[in-house]
Amino acid sequence: MSKRTGKEVDPRDRAFGKRVADLRKARDLTQQQLAALLNGRTSSWMSQVERGIQPVNRLDVLQEIADALGVSTQALDPSAPVPVPPAPPASVQSNDLDGARLVISGHPALGALLGTGDAEPIPLERLSEQVDEIWELTHQAEFAAVSVMVTELVPQLERAVRTVAEAERPRTYRLLARAYQALAAAFARQGDSRASWVSADRAVTAAELSGDVLLVFAGVYRMVHAFVRLGNNSEAEYAVTAAVNALSQRTDLTPPGLSVLGSLHLAKALVHARCGQRAEAREELAKARQVAEQIGEDRNDYNLEFGPTNVAIQTVATAVDLGDAGEAIEVGKTIDASSLSPERRGRLLMDLGRAHAQRRHLGDAVECLLRAEEVSPETVRTHNAVRQAVKELVLLAGPNAPRELTDLADRTSAME
Template sequence: MLRSYDLPPGDEVEARPLTTLRAEVNAVAELRRGGHYARLGERLPDLLIELTAVAPTASGDDRRTAFGLLTSGYYAAHGLAYRLGYGDLAEGIEHKLAWAAERAEDPLAVGLAEWTRVNSFQAAGDYDHGLQILDHARADLARQVTDTSPAMLTLTGSMHLRAITLASRSGDAAAVRDHLDAAHRLADQVGGDDRIDYHLTFGKVNTHIHAVAAHVELGEVDQAVTLGENFAPPASVPPTRAGHHYIDLARAHLMAGDRPATLRALQHARHTAPEQTRYHPMVRETTRVLVSLHRRSNRDLTQFASWLGLTA
């Protein structure tokens, strides 16, 4: 299904109307945001087969719409592959996502593809090239989209948030501050609740979540704990974003030597986004360290480690 993405569809594929496929894509996107990976994996293959059949054979506006939907489908597939630990598969999907986005003739869809492409550079620790791609993508968006629509703010702001992650992991505190300042300015323009456009979440809450994570990566433990401890992501934020906050907060507490707070944060992550938490490598590593530090039996920690499939 992924391998034959650019081949003519077979006669056996009976695709539903675009309006129906759009509703299905929206449902799949909701599953991805909620971290419901098992259900996502059940629905994605057939949907991608249909979209792959429809998009190349459509014309005019229908063609652009179909390729836009296929872009969204590939984005959901990328998230599923990456979260389940299939990095090579995720990287392959990034190229197909870019292929579909170009044919959607939508610069914001292309921006999403570039934002997603950076994932492989981030995973490989190639932060400089990842930051370079983000710089070029923001410049391209600014040239092609002259208005300041909410979606444009979301895409541009999300690129700054991803740059914060890369810069913090490379230890560049000055770059983190620059991108964080830019993200705060854009979040102020968004105002109110965080927005979701082109599957990306941006606003004051997600900017705050990224700030906590950046302090953790930079080893600024006190700042991370201060920013994160009394902050509870609102229900309007996707569970995967809220869950990631608690995962980063757990890392901060562990670095600070507060083992009970570490476990509490991990349990918050589990309650908020259970499937994401179960498969997240940072959760597994944090739990392994926590288990190694406990010289006495801790029933809650043992149960949590067992839920992850680890030996406590």
């Protein structure tokens, strides 16, 4: 029973208070120091909370306590596992794509043009398996492994399209286009926009020679993302608008074609969001959502991972780009991305971390970014938007920045 009120203390309030006290002590804060981080609270009020005398039922107060402690609001739940600082992540292989850059810096098959070099027949089945493997590595954001593979694979494919039998040439050009698209995606995710542009351009050319029209449009999708990362929004809008207008004229699109069309709508939404064009971005998201509903499932045609889930993920990203953090967080709560690639799952967590950072939710932001790092470490540690979010969080936390955040800042070079 509480001496102050003469009422029995609710066991749930007592358990909540103990959780707050445990987290406070783990952060090496006194009740007075923690109260000072809250808006208009006193050490006496803090003491009553920790003893279960003062219930905390308002969501805004819960969020304020979580932010002051540098944890998520979920961590305040007494039934949740006690949060502990994560072990330092294992070092990951360098994500350099230097070998891949050398491959696209010149013509990969000069010997074949002269009729010299390797004249042995190229086993297309093996090359096809390697292209699939490159895409798997790209979706996992294992860029160093991608670089190692393409240094041999791309020259082999470039030789193959010039030496295989005529009947096999379309298929071989298709493999070459897919390999260049994987490179474009990998370069874009690492932030090398110019190399991504070169790779996407070569992918479009090879796709046209393959006779696979949808593969051409998928290459344009990669090119649009390269333009966006270069900051060339006018070029990006022109390219994606032309592609959407052309493909929309087809009324007989199969699910793969719809996947490409829906992905282009998402790319157009991205362009508008980066330009701050709120209404236009939401219009493109609505069109993409309509296409996804028409397909009715998540697919991975042309390695685009298009479907209802990816549309929802892009909705989160668009909301963050437009500064609508509340919407991003609410939509993010409804998404189950477990069936998608590590890259997509990591991207969702990254954007949710950015959204919480915009709302100054320190603990939730750090938790999302750390989870993103677990899923896709190389992407998180090299992404400019993550660096900016981490830097803002460190400045927000000041001298009370939790160790998890300062370690993340070191791994992302956020303060350099």
